[in-house]
Amino acid sequence: xxxxxxxxxxxxxxxxxxxxxxxxxxxxxxxxxxxxxxxxxxxxxxxxxxxxxxxxxxxxxxxxxxxxxxxxxxxxxxxxxxxxxxxxxxxxxxxxxxx
Numbered sequence: 001x002x003x004x005x006x007x008x009x010x011x012x013x014x015x016x017x018x019x020x021x022x023x024x025x026x027x028x029x030x031x032x033x034x035x036x037x038x039x040x041x042x043x044x045x046x047x048x049x050x051x052x053x054x055x056x057x058x059x060x061x062x063x064x065x066x067x068x069x070x071x072x073x074x075x076x077x078x079x080x081x082x083x084x085x086x087x088x089x090x091x092x093x094x095x096x097x098x099x
Contacts, residue, residue: 001030004047007047007051008029008030008050008054009022009023011051011054011055011058012026012058015054015058016058016062021061024061025054025057025061028057032057033050033053
């Protein structure tokens with residue numbers, strides 16, 4: 001992280017143009033690299049591997065932001081709320097007042 005942290009952050013900032021988002025992405029890159037260090041084959045310098053992770057994470061962040069702007073809230077919140085099973089039981093049974 002000390003050796004490549006600034007490169008990762010600079011690349012994340014270049015891709016997002018947002019310093020706060022670059023901070024988050026850079027942090028997530030090193031967490032992901034720590035979790036996946038066994039997958040690093042050594043074919044290329046580790047810096048290239050880290051920058052590839054950075055690119056993928058920035059792309060994912062951009063897609064999540066796009067989707068969150070494009071999905072109308074009406075699709076997320078259902079207007080037709082069905083009553084609970086307890087409510088249906090008590091209204092259809094001999095009890096008139098639910099417990």
